[in-house]
């Protein structure tokens with residue numbers, strides 16, 4: 001019974017944070033303040049009343065439309081709210097009700113925000129990276145589920161590898177992706193960074209191949225990469241040990 005209450009609580013907290021991350025992701029990408037002005041309709045600029053700001057509930061009640069101009073809101077907002085809530089809720093199942101839960105929630109938050117920014121404006125805001133990077137840099141010293149040096153070397157390796165790829169591919173990878181990998185290294189460590197890179201490349205290629213086949217994407221057209229990096233880092237964070245195990249059993 002207590003468990004159900006705790007999980008429901010995490011789900012609701014996830015919805016509220018997810019709704020806030022929509023604002024953070026979009027406004028930092030637009031280089032606007034996240035505090036002012038109050039949330040408004042992206043179409044008619046009408047300020048949203050308190051009743052229109054309740055995650056999911058408002059969206060459903062208003063059938064996904066602005067009360068003032070009737071224009072539909074993008075379902076992306078709703079999806080990211082629900083995704084944050086779901087990921088928050090399953091994280092104690094993955095890491096337990098332990099100190100590591102803080103790391104897991106930080107990682108989920110980072111992944112959600114940079115994905116929103118990248119989808120919105122094709123960029124990963126420095127402010128977000130700096131905030132999460134500094135926080136995790138310090139927190140890792142106190143929550144050593146991976147040794148602190150593993151986290152720090154992972155960050156250096158993430159930065160170095162992506163920098164190298166950017167040089168070799170002559171700008172095929174953005175500066176934001178390079179810095180994002182450095183921050184992710186703090187979460188997943190050395191092995192995790194390698195796995196994240198491999199999975200992100202694999203998922204990104206698979207997805208763009210599907211889009212090219214469906215003729216939704218032109219060859220060489222840039223595509224936001226952060227959602228793939230984010231998804232890859234979450235898989236690597238959750239299943240890293242098992243995937244490495246599988247790799248060694250197959251190839252070593």
Ligand SMILES: [Zn+2]
Nearest residue numbers: 041044066069
């Ligand atoms: Zn409107």
